[in-house]
Amino acid sequence: MLNKNTLMSLIMAAFMLFSPAAFAVDSSELIEARQGLMKLYSVNMDMLGEMIRRIQPYDKKKAKDAADNLLALSRLKQGALWPTGTGLASKSLGTKTSAKPEIWIQKENVAQKQKDLVAALEILSRDAGWSLRNLEDSITAVNKACKGCHKDFRARK
Numbered sequence: 001m002l003n004k005n006t007l008m009s010l011i012m013a014a015f016m017l018f019s020p021a022a023f024a025v026d027s028s029e030l031i032e033a034r035q036g037l038m039k040l041y042s043v044n045m046d047m048l049g050e051m052i053r054r055i056q057p058y059d060k061k062k063a064k065d066a067a068d069n070l071l072a073l074s075r076l077k078q079g080a081l082w083p084t085g086t087g088l089a090s091k092s093l094g095t096k097t098s099a100k101p102e103i104w105i106q107k108e109n110v111a112q113k114q115k116d117l118v119a120a121l122e123i124l125s126r127d128a129g130w131s132l133r134n135l136e137d138s139i140t141a142v143n144k145a146c147k148g149c150h151k152d153f154r155a156r157k
Contacts, residue, residue: 027086031097034081037073044069045142048128052136064129070142071121074114088155103153110153117145 044066050056051063087099103110120141127134 027093028096030081031086031093040073048139058132060129063135067125067128071125074118074121098155098157100153100155113149120145
């Protein structure tokens with residue numbers, strides 16, 4: 001279960017994504033919102049991972065719901081959460097984020113990685129509710145897409 005602080009961060013992330021106010025918030029709030037978005041990805045991936053590792057029993061509905069959530073998250077328009085200057089290179093924000101400066105320089109590469117993630121999640125969404133084997137097979141491409149972006153654009157903690 002999510003604790004109160006995590007839940008509030010997730011609610012703030014959703015508000016930021018869907019509100020014109022996203023353009024009026026300060027940079028640290030934008031970082032918090034995008035970290036909330038990543039936390040939503042993580043919660044759903046963890047649920048699927050626990051099924052794959054047999055920690056939790058495979059549940060078709062839960063698997064399909066988690067995969068659908070991931071696909072929906074990947075399709076959100078996130079531009080407002082990533083203004084230039086909100087990465088590690090920022091002297092005032094550098095400790096709050098692990099986003100490398102390359103994410104703002106290599107925009108075409110970032111866009112391609114996002115397309116790769118959406119494509120992998122479309123397959124996962126289609127397959128996750130059929131069987132554990134289908135879930136296992138289709139999550140490999142999702143992991144590859146996530147790792148590809150994190151490897152290039154996220155500093156190690």
